[in-house]
Amino acid sequence: MPAARTVPLLVPPRRRRRTAIAASDAAAAATAARLFLLLNLAAVAVSAAAAAGAHTAHWSSSSSSTQQHLVMDPNQTCKRSRWSRGKMADICQNKPTLLNQITKGVALGQTECQWQFRYRRWNCTSAKRSIKKVMLRDTRETGFVNAIIAAGITFQVTRACTRGEQIGCSCAKKKKRKSKKKDPPLPEGDWQWDGCGENVEFGIKRSKDFLDTRYKKRSDMKTLVKLHNYGAGRLAIKNNMRTVCKCHGLSGSCTLKTCTRKMPTFREIGNKLKERFDGAAKVIAGNDGQSFIPEGETIKPPGKVDLVYSEESPSFCLPNPGLGSFGTQGRVCNDTSQGEEGCGILCCGRGYDVRYEMVRTNCNCTFHYCCEVKCETCIVPTRISTCL
Numbered sequence: 001m002p003a004a005r006t007v008p009l010l011v012p013p014r015r016r017r018r019t020a021i022a023a024s025d026a027a028a029a030a031t032a033a034r035l036f037l038l039l040n041l042a043a044v045a046v047s048a049a050a051a052a053g054a055h056t057a058h059w060s061s062s063s064s065s066t067q068q069h070l071v072m073d074p075n076q077t078c079k080r081s082r083w084s085r086g087k088m089a090d091i092c093q094n095k096p097t098l099l100n101q102i103t104k105g106v107a108l109g110q111t112e113c114q115w116q117f118r119y120r121r122w123n124c125t126s127a128k129r130s131i132k133k134v135m136l137r138d139t140r141e142t143g144f145v146n147a148i149i150a151a152g153i154t155f156q157v158t159r160a161c162t163r164g165e166q167i168g169c170s171c172a173k174k175k176k177r178k179s180k181k182k183d184p185p186l187p188e189g190d191w192q193w194d195g196c197g198e199n200v201e202f203g204i205k206r207s208k209d210f211l212d213t214r215y216k217k218r219s220d221m222k223t224l225v226k227l228h229n230y231g232a233g234r235l236a237i238k239n240n241m242r243t244v245c246k247c248h249g250l251s252g253s254c255t256l257k258t259c260t261r262k263m264p265t266f267r268e269i270g271n272k273l274k275e276r277f278d279g280a281a282k283v284i285a286g287n288d289g290q291s292f293i294p295e296g297e298t299i300k301p302p303g304k305v306d307l308v309y310s311e312e313s314p315s316f317c318l319p320n321p322g323l324g325s326f327g328t329q330g331r332v333c334n335d336t337s338q339g340e341e342g343c344g345i346l347c348c349g350r351g352y353d354v355r356y357e358m359v360r361t362n363c364n365c366t367f368h369y370c371c372e373v374k375c376e377t378c379i380v381p382t383r384i385s386t387c388l
Helices: 038-041 088-095 096-116 126-135 140-164 199-209 221-238 265-278
Strands: 192-193 242-248 256-262 281-285 292-295 352-368 371-388
Touching: 088 096, 088 199, 088 281, 096 140, 096 265, 140 199, 140 221, 199 221, 199 352, 221 256, 221 265, 221 281, 221 292
Parallel strands: 192 256
Antiparallel strands: 242 256, 281 292, 352 371
């Protein structure tokens, strides 16, 4: 890792030119599969979630610039389908409430993508149409975005159904006490299924209706990979449903339990898909022209829950508008970490500058009965490292 140059407190550092790394190999222009309709036409403001106590990661070459976000207008989303037929057109033309939930689901997925990739060279930014350039390819990043968007729609529609905000759905059917091996063990003692279980099957179906149906008759490589990753995103929810129980009885004796099935939090879903991203499998077209196989003969075929891709990702180290890359100059990095957020990796070997900023923070907190915590405000110097 290149050595950092530190500067005295409150004195701006003198920037020193470092030798830039060689530009990444130019990628051949990909024959673009249409960016799925919601991200291609759409427009709802999404805000990137911020890590507690972590520095905000952004794409700009200047550390002071702000990140732009996708804006999605449901009317524009469906503009191109108003004369068509099919399940997606039916949603656009006849189900505005469902379309609204789908729009929120895309925003949810976009926000989670930005959280999961906040420390990576490509941080899922939507600034200057970056994500659209990325989606024209078939890389790991493309696969993750497709998966998290499908999961976001499934999650949002399912949650709206549970809250009674969605017409045409009902509570999930009560499960039998005998569970499958993959399900968590059911509670012991006297209990019964009760309440409104979250109907994830309804959310999955509506997600498929909007995203998948227009691709069903196509078997090109990009479509096969796209549909597979859509499915992996939905399974990240379905396969991680949990049983939640409540106790009933005098003084909390729990003489009776009522249980229902709930989805995991969307952060947990994002974490699962990020793990799948890290272990994504590269695939090539199968001989039958209607499937894909692992690129290497010794590689285990990917399962339904795994993410797949067919193109290698660019380095994202240097600006390349054609690839949706803004480079990493000016990005905040962690000069004590060896991970992906560390200056050695994030800055691509170019080095980094260190400066100190005075930050207001709570300190000397005390608990006062009852029930209040009072803190003083302290101004402390904070070390900030940014990529050259």
